[in-house]
Amino acid sequence: MFGIARRGAAFLVRQHGQLQGELLGAPIRQGVTRSGTVSEQAMLVYDPCSGEALPLRRLTLALKEPTRDGDTALHLLTNVPAQEARARPLVGVYGKRWTIETAFLELTTTLSCEIRTLGGCPRISTSDPLSCGYACGSYIQMAIILDIIPLCQARVASQEV
Numbered sequence: 001m002f003g004i005a006r007r008g009a010a011f012l013v014r015q016h017g018q019l020q021g022e023l024l025g026a027p028i029r030q031g032v033t034r035s036g037t038v039s040e041q042a043m044l045v046y047d048p049c050s051g052e053a054l055p056l057r058r059l060t061l062a063l064k065e066p067t068r069d070g071d072t073a074l075h076l077l078t079n080v081p082a083q084e085a086r087a088r089p090l091v092g093v094y095g096k097r098w099t100i101e102t103a104f105l106e107l108t109t110t111l112s113c114e115i116r117t118l119g120g121c122p123r124i125s126t127s128d129p130l131s132c133g134y135a136c137g138s139y140i141q142m143a144i145i146l147d148i149i150p151l152c153q154a155r156v157a158s159q160e161v
Contacts, residue, residue, distance in 0.1 A: 011077075020045075042056075060074070060076075061074045061091050103139055
């Protein structure tokens with residue numbers, strides 16, 4: 001984050017437990033999304049190397065439903081000024097990223113298109129571009145089918161009444 005900010009670029013990242021900072025003031029409610037309630041709070045994060053303070057916006061999405069890991073809130077950190085982007089749209093952008101990552105997780109586990117290297121190192125993709133294209137096309141088809149099933153079930157249920 002510090003290197004990105006020093007270069008004048010913007011970021012939006014999830015705050016994980018190891019990244020601590022100093023919260024400033026009280027959280028301010030910014031609205032509601034389909035996933036939950038959004039609030040914003042100022043925060044200072046300190047560079048562990050230089051001790052430099054980086055002022056950030058901490059966006060919190062209090063979730064209506066917990067994540068698959070049991071989290072009831074997501075904390076996002078950004079250096080995008082409030083006058084350039086409000087909290088709710090930023091949370092929405094992060095949600096789209098989350099959807100894409102979930103799709104890739106489903107693709108890689110379902111199609112077994114990654115292997116573990118020796119010594120527990122990071123996974124290496126064994127997919128070629130053509131296989132990746134087929135995988136993405138298959139995922140889109142699966143997503144469409146999974147979206148249609150509840151609609152069909154509702155239609156059948158309404159016809160049975």
